[in-house]
Amino acid sequence: MMWQGLFSLFNVSWQVQRTLGMSHDRHVAATAHTPQGFLIDSSQNVRGQINFSTKETGFYQLCLKNQQNHFGSVQVYLNFGVFYEGPEMDHKQKNERKQLNDTVDAIEESTRKVQNNIFHMWRYYNFARMRKMADFFLLQSNYNYVNWWSTAQSLVIVLSGILQLYFLKRLFNIPKTTDTKKPRC
Incomplete structure (x- = not known):
């Protein structure tokens, strides 16, 4: 998933809703990358949150991988939050x-x-x-x-x-x- 950002603070949170298939491992790997492709943060949990501040305009990337659950699929709920700094x-x-x-x-x-x-x-x-x-x-x-x-x-x-x-x-x-x-x- 990609988004273009010029924000002060960006928040991405997710939670695995359910799993389907043979394996029932609910963990997903989530990574966030800068527009240049550098890793901002990563997590491998059932639910997680990545917060980061942005200084540059570009397409930031969030990748969700279902690598723990080879013979099944997971349904994930995503939530994006944008916070701006400074009232003036x-x-x-x-x-x-x-x-x-x-x-x-x-x-x-x-x-x-x-x-x-x-x-x-x-x-x-x-x-x-x-x-x-x-x-x-x-x-x-x-x-x-x-x-x-x-x-x-x-x-x-x-x-x-x-x-x-x-x-x-x-x-x-x-x-x-x-x-x-x-x-x-």
């Missing part, structure tokens, strides 16, 4: 204030875009999950269908084998001959 304002400070407000507007706009993209990804995720469940139920239905038909066909094969043996045995069954009961030629 001269002409130069008014221009800086306008620039700061423009920067805050840019942050709000990019946050809206991110939120919109998250909404669409959540929608696609739900569609994929629904398709996955539909495929799972179809697979389970086919599994039951194949098992029942395999059992029925196995029974038919065994019964036909028994009937064939019975009729084959009857075919070669020779009645015993006695003086009164002799075979005819």
Whole structure:
């Protein structure tokens, strides 16, 4: 996540809301970087806060990594805070204030875009999950269908084998001959 800053003090806080998947490690790695790419601060907690003061204009970067939870995902709540120092304002400070407000507007706009993209990804995720469940139920239905038909066909094969043996045995069954009961030629 990136933001452009010319603030006196910036505050970023986060908390892991929930974990999904096989592993349930709630820790995330968070790092904040200056516009030149230098590390400001980092943390690897379930919830955390990074405070830093800014002296230069540029794009500051916050990175959240889910490296502890390889086979799952986490839902993170983010909160940004901006604190301005000094109640007095001269002409130069008014221009800086306008620039700061423009920067805050840019942050709000990019946050809206991110939120919109998250909404669409959540929608696609739900569609994929629904398709996955539909495929799972179809697979389970086919599994039951194949098992029942395999059992029925196995029974038919065994019964036909028994009937064939019975009729084959009857075919070669020779009645015993006695003086009164002799075979005819």
